[in-house]
Amino acid sequence: MRSFLIYGIELFSNYKSFSLGVDTTRNLWILLHFNDLEIKNKTLYYQIDNDITQRKNTKYPVRKMQKKHKNTAELLNYLNDKNYIIRHLELEFTNGWRIKQRPFIKLLFYTNSVVERDKLIVKLLDIAGQGPIDISALDINYPYYFDSHKNLLKIDIDGLPSPDEFWSEEKLKQWRIEYNRLENGE
Numbered sequence: 250m251r252s253f254l255i256y257g258i259e260l261f262s263n264y265k266s267f268s269l270g271v272d273t274t275r276n277l278w279i280l281l282h283f284n285d286l287e288i289k290n291k292t293l294y295y296q297i298d299n300d301i302t303q304r305k306n307t308k309y310p311v312r313k314m315q316k317k318h319k320n321t322a323e324l325l326n327y328l329n330d331k332n333y334i335i336r337h338l339e340l341e342f343t344n345g346w347r348i349k350q351r352p353f354i355k356l357l358f359y360t361n362s363v364v365e366r367d368k369l370i371v372k373l374l375d376i377a378g379q380g381p382i383d384i385s386a387l388d389i390n391y392p393y394y395f396d397s398h399k400n401l402l403k404i405d406i407d408g409l410p411s412p413d414e415f416w417s418e419e420k421l422k423q424w425r426i427e428y429n430r431l432e433n434g435e
Contacts, residue, residue: 254377284322286342295333
């Protein structure tokens with residue numbers, strides 16, 4: 250197993266967004282680097298987890314956090330004292346950026362331009378001690394895996410890109426047809 254903070258990257262088809270493979274259970278601290286941005290909206294669902302002190306049959310409900318936080322530092326400070334499993338996290342900032350968490354595996358970043366996207370990728374890779382990488386050489390909608398601190402391997406099993414939320418219904422329909430054709434060995 251690789252011991253990199255960021256283990257993968259994928260650029261999305263709107264050219265302003267991307268995802269980073271990050272263990273979000275242990276590495277939400279990376280959001281501290283956004284504490285200069287004011288949180289406009291937050292959606293956070295959590296579940297209490299008392300680890301080994303919790304009874305085997307105890308199952309706490311998933312709840313939506315109502316508490317307001319001004320920035321990511323305040324949010325992470327609050328979460329630091331809690332025994333929560335974060336089931337869903339979305340942050341929207343006043344500058345138009347957004348961050349979404351895919352539980353346990355990745356963070357999705359939405360910026361306002363390609364330039365902002367590229368600067369943010371460079372910043373986050375610097376924080377992780379990884380990179381530099383040639384962002385312009387990455388294919389849109391193909392995941393890449395960090396083989397070393399700056400060497401990326403393209404994950405291209407079936408020759409098809411990974412669909413994202415920015416695809417039109419028509420493009421998604423065409424992708425499904427191609428995918429099913431490949432799955433059936435045609």
